[in-house]
Amino acid sequence: MGDSQRSGMRRMALASVAVGAMLAVLPVAGFAQTTPDFSGVKVALVTGGAHPYFQPWKVGGAQAVTDFGIGGTAFDESGEWDQTKETAAINALAAQGYNAFGIFGVSPTDINTVFETLKASGFAVGSIASCPAGDVNKADFCLSTDTKTAAYLAAQGAIEAMGGAGNLVHLTGNAVDSNTQQRIAGVQQAVDETAGAVTLLTTVTDIDKDLQSAQKAVADLLAAQGADINGIVTTAYNPAVAATDGVKTTGLPIKVIAIDDDPVVLQAIRDGIISGTVVQNPWGQAYVGSWVLSALQSGACTMNTPGLIVDSGSFLVTTVTVDTYDAQRLATSMDILAKFQTEYMTCAA
Amino acid sequence: MTAATGSVAARRPRLRADSLLVRTLITAVVFLAFALTTNGFLNPQFTVYPLLRDTATLTVIGLAQLCALAIGQLNLAVGRMAAVAAMVAGYCYQFLGLGLIEGALLGLTAAAATGALTGLIIVRAHVNAFIVTLAMDFALLGLVLAFYQAFTAPLNAFTVKPEGMDLIRNGSLNGLCIGDMCGPSWVPVLFLFSLLIVALVSVFFSRTTLGRELLATGSNERTARLSGIPTERRIVQAHTLSGLLAGLAGIMLAMTNGSFSAAIGENLLIPSFLGPVLGGTPMTGGFVSAPGTAVGTFLTQTIRQGLTLKGIGLDWLNIALGLVLLAALSVGQIRRRRGRS
Numbered sequence: 001m002g003d004s005q006r007s008g009m010r011r012m013a014l015a016s017v018a019v020g021a022m023l024a025v026l027p028v029a030g031f032a033q034t035t036p037d038f039s040g041v042k043v044a045l046v047t048g049g050a051h052p053y054f055q056p057w058k059v060g061g062a063q064a065v066t067d068f069g070i071g072g073t074a075f076d077e078s079g080e081w082d083q084t085k086e087t088a089a090i091n092a093l094a095a096q097g098y099n100a101f102g103i104f105g106v107s108p109t110d111i112n113t114v115f116e117t118l119k120a121s122g123f124a125v126g127s128i129a130s131c132p133a134g135d136v137n138k139a140d141f142c143l144s145t146d147t148k149t150a151a152y153l154a155a156q157g158a159i160e161a162m163g164g165a166g167n168l169v170h171l172t173g174n175a176v177d178s179n180t181q182q183r184i185a186g187v188q189q190a191v192d193e194t195a196g197a198v199t200l201l202t203t204v205t206d207i208d209k210d211l212q213s214a215q216k217a218v219a220d221l222l223a224a225q226g227a228d229i230n231g232i233v234t235t236a237y238n239p240a241v242a243a244t245d246g247v248k249t250t251g252l253p254i255k256v257i258a259i260d261d262d263p264v265v266l267q268a269i270r271d272g273i274i275s276g277t278v279v280q281n282p283w284g285q286a287y288v289g290s291w292v293l294s295a296l297q298s299g300a301c302t303m304n305t306p307g308l309i310v311d312s313g314s315f316l317v318t319t320v321t322v323d324t325y326d327a328q329r330l331a332t333s334m335d336i337l338a339k340f341q342t343e344y345m346t347c348a349a
Numbered sequence: 350m351t352a353a354t355g356s357v358a359a360r361r362p363r364l365r366a367d368s369l370l371v372r373t374l375i376t377a378v379v380f381l382a383f384a385l386t387t388n389g390f391l392n393p394q395f396t397v398y399p400l401l402r403d404t405a406t407l408t409v410i411g412l413a414q415l416c417a418l419a420i421g422q423l424n425l426a427v428g429r430m431a432a433v434a435a436m437v438a439g440y441c442y443q444f445l446g447l448g449l450i451e452g453a454l455l456g457l458t459a460a461a462a463t464g465a466l467t468g469l470i471i472v473r474a475h476v477n478a479f480i481v482t483l484a485m486d487f488a489l490l491g492l493v494l495a496f497y498q499a500f501t502a503p504l505n506a507f508t509v510k511p512e513g514m515d516l517i518r519n520g521s522l523n524g525l526c527i528g529d530m531c532g533p534s535w536v537p538v539l540f541l542f543s544l545l546i547v548a549l550v551s552v553f554f555s556r557t558t559l560g561r562e563l564l565a566t567g568s569n570e571r572t573a574r575l576s577g578i579p580t581e582r583r584i585v586q587a588h589t590l591s592g593l594l595a596g597l598a599g600i601m602l603a604m605t606n607g608s609f610s611a612a613i614g615e616n617l618l619i620p621s622f623l624g625p626v627l628g629g630t631p632m633t634g635g636f637v638s639a640p641g642t643a644v645g646t647f648l649t650q651t652i653r654q655g656l657t658l659k660g661i662g663l664d665w666l667n668i669a670l671g672l673v674l675l676a677a678l679s680v681g682q683i684r685r686r687r688g689r690s
Contacts, residue, residue, distance in 0.1 A: 091399045175494060
């Protein structure tokens with residue numbers, strides 16, 4: 001295990017301790033005294049494929065089992081970014097007795113079909129970390145980063161770090177994913193608001209499958225246009241790590257706003273190599289999502305608005321907040337949980 | 350024909366029939382092993398039905414690759430040809446308001462035309478099929494993406510569902526009844542449809558002159574040409590058929606998934622080889638096995654589904670599939686050597 005992984009595990013362990021402490025003192029929406037019986041619920045958290053972003057799901061899901069007495073949890077990342085394989089993995093979990101599903105759909109335009117099938121079989125379903133494309137969510141709820149807002153926030157941070165003028169580059173994920181299109185729109189919105197002071201030099205897509213392809217793309221970009229670039233905004237995990245490495249290695253005076261909190265990114269913020277990062281809330285997605293799914297499947301609660309979309313939060317982290325943002329993120333998670341229990345759902349007394 | 354060659358010729362079909370039987374038995378043993386040892390493997394709704402439905406689509410993409418293998422070539426663009434068909438069909442449903450069949454037929458025409466163009470480039474430019482289909486894959490990737498972005502941004506998908514699409518996705522033989530007797534709910538309509546395609550392709554290669562001439566071209570192009578077969582035309586026809594079947598798989602996949610998206614076909618290349626190769630079709634041309642392709646695809650999907658149910662990690666899943674493929678290739682090679690000796 002490398003230093004970065006050890007650091008990540010340490011943070012997750014600390015987060016778990018902090019959650020325990022918060023649960024002990026917070027009267028969580030009337031459930032502090034009368035905790036529903038979730039022992040008959042088995043929650044499956046299914047990602048689109050293997051990706052470091054989802055690793056906190058494992059910890060969040062396990063923590064939810066401990067804290068809420070859920071019957072079991074599974075973390076499945078065997079989808080290989082193929083909707084057919086992901087659907088097969090979901091079916092396999094259903095066949096094994098899992099009855100509540102938190103799913104990151106590979107294809108935002110197809111995932112509603114999967115949700116419909118699961119719902120028809122009597123399972124609770126949450127769309128986690130990504131909502132279906134379009135206006136309709138066939139899952140019971142969606143708990144996800146508002147991708148356009150997060151990208152807008154990141155681009156604003158980069159533009160501010162650039163001094164409000166210059167050439168900006170956007171590095172992101174799979175172009176055929178509608179979430180990527182939302183991110184592109186968010187960055188474009190921030191650029192448009194500068195009234196021409198900032199030019200979006202290029203948007204590089206399809207470099208989030210693995211770190212190697214992201215590193216190669218960044219190396220090519222910096223070799224070809226490094227001198228013309230004033231800022232880089234990244235809205236996908238691997239490009240963020242690659243851009244951080246690239247700017248560190250070349251020493252170019254480029255302002256970078258990354259995404260997520262890979263230890264490489266956090267250390268680069270502390271060292272002043274990059275300006276900041278926009279962190280999301282995967283741990284909270286799994287933790288809160290597991291509770292909501294259990295409450296729905298056990299019949300303890302029902303959604304007031306089926307298909308409700310809830311922002312799981314995104315936070316701009318800079319040198320000032322790099323060592324304290326986790327507490328803010330944790331508080332946000334607990335706040336979202338409380339809102340589900342009091343505002344978004346109706347629960348039996 | 351001498352007595353010796355006559356004897357060898359008589360033995361070869363029996364060898365191939367034996368080979369299919371052996372593969373089918375191996376598949377049955379693997380299926381039974383998972384059924385006996387894996388909790389939930391025989392669940393009709395969540396295991397058997399999806400297993401057969403995925404097998405249906407992947408068998409058809411395997412048949413698309415098989416058409417190229419028949420002439421001793423490869424089609425690395427099968428996935429993108431599937432995407433082209435889905436794209437055209439999706440456009441027809443969303444913007445032209447066409448029905449299920451009409452849109453699908455136009456999509457298939459587009460994919461077949463793409464295949465024909467690929468074949469024409471191969472024979473006119475005298476460039477290796479590997480290079481041409483690889484280049485075609487890249488070109489179609491750009492074309493498909495640009496098309497979706499032009500017409501469906503930011504969704505990058507046609508989401509209109511023509512009437513009958515849900516039936517294709519969810520339909521089973523349970524809907525087919527004779528009197529009070531209905532078919533099993535765990536057999537998807539799509540699976541039956543794919544078996545029909547397998548039968549048609551099998552008859553095409555074994556019973557028609559055109560099919561046999563394609564195999565003769567694949568067996569030895571020079572000999573086939575000298576014996577009067579228009580080999581260049583046959584190569585174009587093989588790629589046209591490959592495009593047509595790839596397109597059919599693309600439309601089946603889109604209907605199964607629920608929308609016609611730019612991502613259709615992204616992950617079809619490797620399955621397109623797994624089915625035929627595990628089913629006994631050599632990479633060198635001259636012989637194909639359409640039923641073997643269905644068996645090979647079913648074996649692959651059974652292993653994948655079984656190991657997924659066992660909760661085996663992604664790495665081990667792919668290692669297991671790779672080992673099965675290597676074993677199948679080795680067995681095929683040994684049998685061919687024995688056949689020659």
